[in-house]
Amino acid sequence: MIKSRILVTCPKRMTVFLKQEIISLGFPIIGEAFAGITTEGTLADTMKLNLHLRTAHRVLFSLRDFRAVTPADLYYHASRIAWETIVPENGYVSIVSAVETPSINNTQFANVKLKDAIVDRIRTKTGNRPNSGSDTDKTVVFLYWKGNDCCVYIDTSGESLSKRGYRKLPHAAPMRETLAAAVIMATRWDKQSNFVNPMCGSGTLAIEAALIATNRAPGLLRENFGFMHVKEYDESIWQSLVKAAQSAVIHFKSEIIATDHDAKAIFSVMENARLAGVSDIIKSELTDFRETYIPQGGGVVVLNPEYGDRLGNEEELEEVYKEIGDFFKQKCSGYIGYIFTGNLDLAKKVGLRAKRKFEFFNADIDCRLLEYELYAGTKKYDNPKE
Numbered sequence: 001m002i003k004s005r006i007l008v009t010c011p012k013r014m015t016v017f018l019k020q021e022i023i024s025l026g027f028p029i030i031g032e033a034f035a036g037i038t039t040e041g042t043l044a045d046t047m048k049l050n051l052h053l054r055t056a057h058r059v060l061f062s063l064r065d066f067r068a069v070t071p072a073d074l075y076y077h078a079s080r081i082a083w084e085t086i087v088p089e090n091g092y093v094s095i096v097s098a099v100e101t102p103s104i105n106n107t108q109f110a111n112v113k114l115k116d117a118i119v120d121r122i123r124t125k126t127g128n129r130p131n132s133g134s135d136t137d138k139t140v141v142f143l144y145w146k147g148n149d150c151c152v153y154i155d156t157s158g159e160s161l162s163k164r165g166y167r168k169l170p171h172a173a174p175m176r177e178t179l180a181a182a183v184i185m186a187t188r189w190d191k192q193s194n195f196v197n198p199m200c201g202s203g204t205l206a207i208e209a210a211l212i213a214t215n216r217a218p219g220l221l222r223e224n225f226g227f228m229h230v231k232e233y234d235e236s237i238w239q240s241l242v243k244a245a246q247s248a249v250i251h252f253k254s255e256i257i258a259t260d261h262d263a264k265a266i267f268s269v270m271e272n273a274r275l276a277g278v279s280d281i282i283k284s285e286l287t288d289f290r291e292t293y294i295p296q297g298g299g300v301v302v303l304n305p306e307y308g309d310r311l312g313n314e315e316e317l318e319e320v321y322k323e324i325g326d327f328f329k330q331k332c333s334g335y336i337g338y339i340f341t342g343n344l345d346l347a348k349k350v351g352l353r354a355k356r357k358f359e360f361f362n363a364d365i366d367c368r369l370l371e372y373e374l375y376a377g378t379k380k381y382d383n384p385k386e
Helices: 015-024 043-052 071-078 107-126 177-186 204-213 235-247 263-276 314-331 344-350
Strands: 004-009 031-033 036-041 058-067 092-100 139-146 149-155 194-197 256-260 282-286 299-303 336-341 356-362 365-373
Touching: 004 043, 015 031, 015 036, 015 177, 036 043, 043 058, 043 235, 058 071, 071 107, 071 149, 092 107, 107 139, 177 204, 177 356, 194 204, 204 256, 204 263, 204 282, 256 263, 263 282, 314 336, 314 344, 336 344, 344 365
Parallel strands: 092 139, 194 256, 194 299, 256 282, 299 336
Antiparallel strands: 004 036, 004 058, 031 036, 058 149, 139 149, 336 365, 356 365
């Protein structure tokens, strides 16, 4: 198999976690960007990346880079790629793109020119042509065109890797799975002690914690990837990777607790955890966050309260954030507490001094993960300045 450049994309501010993951899988780092890491490998290597990466959105396998000023240039260079060895002539191909060039003011036009180059080449070489459209459940080609620089990739993920497949019942304003995984990686959780998640919503944080704690590869939950619809796809290699990942699953001995005061949220947690295969690990309970059971032995407590922009009212939430601080001080001694929020003004109402802060985006919302060391007593929290 031929090696090529592999671009792994992720949300902004999450490259540090993605880089750690890629290195842990044994891949080299040959480039870093604001929202992605570049490595290298074969198409078979993209299977391993898709299977194991928790913070990635897409795994893009580079086919060719070239200069293009006009749509005609795009067609010419793209038609020189041996698409008949990549896309099944009786298959289905879709084009996804990021285009920023003065010669085109309609991204869809660039997509059409690239699609034409692909199907014309395949028809010339084989006598048949694949169908095409906007569905991304078969062969997906990604075009990056900025200025006069073009890069054409096979999107080996197809749908975003954030879509694990378990969240069939999302609750209000759910956290994306990749973001939840990155938030957990940012904490000082050792993956062996307790993980407590009051205000759990649909349970994404708790479920991602369970997947991490048991070493379950997130890709085991999905049945379809873009690489499965490329001619070079080798089913035996994929099955070997899957079996190895399944055999690497370990037992988790501590507790993962998810609580919420909304009965619909708890129902979502139970169903989503079942689909993720971790329902036996997560203890979910319908209760106010203040009454959440905190087991002995220490660990982390992670809350993702409302921000006051999409849900709730800021004035009403001020008291909630104050009570989170009281909950930390009164019930969580010996734990490390975390609050993920997109409202730093509300975070000040917690009344505790954050030891560390991590910057994230939740969609387009500027967010922080705030860390608090929770000791017995209150002297550590007098006169907070933040």
